Amino acid sequence: xxxxxxxxxxxxxxxxxxxxxxxxxxxxxxxxxxxxxxxxxxxxxxxxxxxxxxxxxxxxxxxxxxxxxxxxxxxxxxxxxxxxxxxxxxxxxxxxxxxxxxxxxxxxxxxxxxxxxxxxxxxxxxxxxxxxxxxxxxxxxxxxxxxxxxxxxxxxxxxxxxxxxxxxxxxxxxxxxxxxxxxxxxxxxxxxxxxxxxxxxxxxxxxxxxxxxxxxxxxxxxxxxxxxxxxxxxxxxxxxxxxxxxxxxxxxxxxxxxxxxxxxxxxxxxxxxxxxxxxxxxxxxxxxxxxxxxxxxxxxxxxxxxxxxxxxxxxxxxxxxxxxxxxxxxxxxxxxxxxxxxxx
Amino acid sequence: xxxxxxxxxxxxxxxxxxxxxxxxxxxxxxxxxxxxxxxxxxxxxxxxxxxxxxxxxxxxxxxxxxxxxxxxxxxxxxxxxxxxxxxxxxxxxxxxxxxxxxxxxxxxxxxxxxxxxxxxxxxxxxxxxxxxxxxxxxxxxxxxxxxxxxxxxxxxxxxxxxxxxxxxxxxxxxxxxxxxxxxxxxxxxxxxxxxxxxxxxxxxxxxxxxxxxxxxxxxxxxxxxxxxxxxxxxxxxxxxxxxxxxxxxxxxxxxxxxxxxxxxxxxxxxxxxxxxxxxxxxxxxxxxxxxxxxxxxxxxxxxxxxxxxxxxxxxxxxxxxxxxxxxxxxxxxxxxxxxxxxxxxxxxxxxxxxxxxxxxxxxxxxxxxxxxxxxxxxxxxxxxxxxxxxxxxxxxxxxxxxxxxxxxxxxxxxxxxxxxxxxxxxxxxxxxxxxxxxxxxxxxxxxxxxxxxxxxxxxxxxxxxxxxxxxxxxxxxxxxxxxxxxxxxxxxxxxxxxxxxxxxxxxxxxxxxxxxxxxxxxxxxxxx
Numbered sequence: 095x096x097x098x099x100x101x102x103x104x105x106x107x108x109x110x111x112x113x114x115x116x117x118x119x120x121x122x123x124x125x126x127x128x129x130x131x132x133x134x135x136x137x138x139x140x141x142x143x144x145x146x147x148x149x150x151x152x153x154x155x156x157x158x159x160x161x162x163x164x165x166x167x168x169x170x171x172x173x174x175x176x177x178x179x180x181x182x183x184x185x186x187x188x189x190x191x192x193x194x195x196x197x198x199x200x201x202x203x204x205x206x207x208x209x210x211x212x213x214x215x216x217x218x219x220x221x222x223x224x225x226x227x228x229x230x231x232x233x234x235x236x237x238x239x240x241x242x243x244x245x246x247x248x249x250x251x252x253x254x255x256x257x258x259x260x261x262x263x264x265x266x267x268x269x270x271x272x273x274x275x276x277x278x279x280x281x282x283x284x285x286x287x288x289x290x291x292x293x294x295x296x297x298x299x300x301x302x303x304x305x306x307x308x309x310x311x312x313x314x315x316x317x318x319x320x321x322x323x324x325x326x327x328x329x330x331x332x333x334x335x336x337x338x339x340x341x342x343x344x345x346x347x348x349x350x351x352x353x354x355x356x357x358x359x360x361x362x363x364x365x366x367x368x369x370x371x372x373x374x375x376x377x378x379x380x381x382x383x384x385x386x387x388x389x390x391x392x393x394x395x396x397x398x399x400x401x402x403x404x405x406x407x408x409x410x411x412x413x414x415x416x417x418x419x420x421x422x423x424x425x426x427x428x429x430x431x432x433x434x435x436x437x438x
Numbered sequence: 439x440x441x442x443x444x445x446x447x448x449x450x451x452x453x454x455x456x457x458x459x460x461x462x463x464x465x466x467x468x469x470x471x472x473x474x475x476x477x478x479x480x481x482x483x484x485x486x487x488x489x490x491x492x493x494x495x496x497x498x499x500x501x502x503x504x505x506x507x508x509x510x511x512x513x514x515x516x517x518x519x520x521x522x523x524x525x526x527x528x529x530x531x532x533x534x535x536x537x538x539x540x541x542x543x544x545x546x547x548x549x550x551x552x553x554x555x556x557x558x559x560x561x562x563x564x565x566x567x568x569x570x571x572x573x574x575x576x577x578x579x580x581x582x583x584x585x586x587x588x589x590x591x592x593x594x595x596x597x598x599x600x601x602x603x604x605x606x607x608x609x610x611x612x613x614x615x616x617x618x619x620x621x622x623x624x625x626x627x628x629x630x631x632x633x634x635x636x637x638x639x640x641x642x643x644x645x646x647x648x649x650x651x652x653x654x655x656x657x658x659x660x661x662x663x664x665x666x667x668x669x670x671x672x673x674x675x676x677x678x679x680x681x682x683x684x685x686x687x688x689x690x691x692x693x694x695x696x697x698x699x700x701x702x703x704x705x706x707x708x709x710x711x712x713x714x715x716x717x718x719x720x721x722x723x724x725x726x727x728x729x730x731x732x733x734x735x736x737x738x739x740x741x742x743x744x745x746x747x748x749x750x751x752x753x754x755x756x757x758x759x760x761x762x763x764x765x766x767x768x769x770x771x772x773x774x775x776x777x778x779x780x781x782x783x784x785x786x787x788x789x790x791x792x793x794x795x796x797x798x799x800x801x802x803x804x805x806x807x808x809x810x811x812x813x814x815x816x817x818x819x820x821x822x823x824x825x826x827x828x829x830x831x832x833x834x835x836x837x838x839x840x841x842x843x844x845x846x847x848x849x850x851x852x853x854x855x856x857x858x859x860x861x862x863x864x865x866x867x868x869x870x871x872x873x874x875x876x877x878x879x880x881x882x883x884x885x886x887x888x889x890x891x892x893x894x895x896x897x898x899x900x901x902x903x904x905x906x907x908x909x910x911x912x913x914x915x916x917x918x919x920x921x922x923x924x925x926x927x928x929x930x931x932x933x934x935x936x937x938x939x940x941x942x943x944x945x946x947x948x949x950x951x952x953x954x955x956x957x958x959x960x961x962x963x964x965x966x
Contacts, residue, residue: 262472262940270924271483379607393604400599
């Protein structure tokens, strides 16, 4: 009998101890603070974030910003002295292609374009495509998923079948129609149209989240208190689903870069004279042996961007998902158990 | 046994049938919509006679007229779609008409020729990606936040971020050209031996966890083992005649038996170990008929028969060696027997490596980068034909597997971790079950349920082909057909390939939903 009592006491202590460790990290913090703290504890994610910020600044400041119309241009020139159309005729290591020199650190292509300018332009396009597809896909996915999951019934049925319909249309077809066929509408239009077709995955996820969340007690409570549908969606359910949305949007960002690169590689994306990283790889895949730098740089740039976005996504997932708690180390546990031992 | 269904169950069955019927009719509507939109998008996007209208050939007007009649360009696209649809629907009565391509080939025949190529290209890599990805994901989840987990996560993310065309070029460069060059003069410098061994040892060390001392010991011993293996391979020029022989197969089989027993039931279960070792013995015995009888008249049917034979024999071995809890023991011994007899087949194929290398069509450069098979190779030998297929498929399979498996790693890891945090796992542990039973029997099965969607999509995606991979490696499958159709503004070819892909995608969604419902009792059809 006495033994049994001991055992249950011990169990109770263990549970208390475990909760204490789990709570110690989060005591007295708001939800946002907890998330921020967890995110910044994830080293690869922080490294990815820092890299992305620095890389974006680096790329956009290199070529400068060129906006506005032809009549009223708005130009800020960058610190790099070549642009993608400029040709320098004295090419070292001709006739194949220019090897890296002090003036052209990434080398030159066979005509004499500065390869650094080409790669940075490609990276700019990748970043732009990523932002456009990410924001369009994120917006439409959230709206479609939220409406579908919240209202359910026939609205849900119609919207989900519409989603199934969009899923069947492949990105390559859109690329072919927009980028390759209808004149050359430019990268931005291509990104826009790809964005219109890339919300499907997110919509399904958000719908699932809304389906679960709308059955929860706090939604009933809000409804009883007289909240409108709009208020319930925006103030009560959406903040709870924001983790899923953010994580899945980061994955969408990473995959959209690969989509654009793949389309351009096949010749359906960005068209010459503009450049894209996929297009550069396609052009120089055969010069691997004679001019490997022409092949390595665009590939390395794509990988660097996608990898850091993926790591940021992983960090966000860890930060937002309370179910995947940080593992409590045995050492912490022993320490805590020692501290909470009765009589000490 | 009571076979009669209760009224309640009958009602559920009817509900399920009605649900499937409704979903199929919706699927038909979706297919109609997406083919209609695709047809019109493509038809309005480009004018097939635009190129001709600008040209200066003499009989330009005749050609334009001919093209217009052939492609029915005088009918507006929305109406022309129905002409195409009529041909497709005629397939219901057995005379399918998908029209002609721009080169006046039958679209249906082109697709029929492309499908086997695509299936051959994608089946292996899809299966490999699923098996590898799930295995690594499980390992990663069990050792969450260990060094192993971090290294696997990093690898998975890296693979996830790679553009496949870039990987393909690298593989062509290093695995094909580099390896073929090495085969011409198979003599590595000692420095390279040590460097490669160090790289292997480093990767292996990523897999162990524990104190620094243990890590260093692992690194040191694996470095010694790897470098001696490489040294022996180098000295004996094994790569020129890479056969295993019955002793090596036996040794590897014993290793597999120990490994499988460890994974499924644990080495303390002697009965299981003996069962697995007996299976190895039976499988190794297969080595001898393979050298003589099977050698002459081998074909795929025979291999399937042998595989089934091995599986059933090892099933009974597992069954008779144990008295209680037969399931995992049977699984372990079946898997052991299968893998060991697979080694026998691999060895048999490798035996034709040397003659294959010496044929003039190959001329000492076996790893190929283009096409599905060597058209110059003249052989009737079943094993050499297969070796030829393998040397061609190796690179694209590697590329597709590398890219494909990382998604499975991430999903499996996340899903298993979520399940491991559930209360019933705590209950299982509290009952005193070992970690192996908890993970294999309680957690793993439930963690696999969300993956059915992914698997269904990937399997349906096999027929869609891999557009980029097929174009890089010069395979003429469904993906390259689609690519060609877009490049040449070949509307009927495009619609033919697209209809198949879209059909399979819609069916995969339906199948995934149904499988999901069957596997997860918490979801019930018709229940709100």
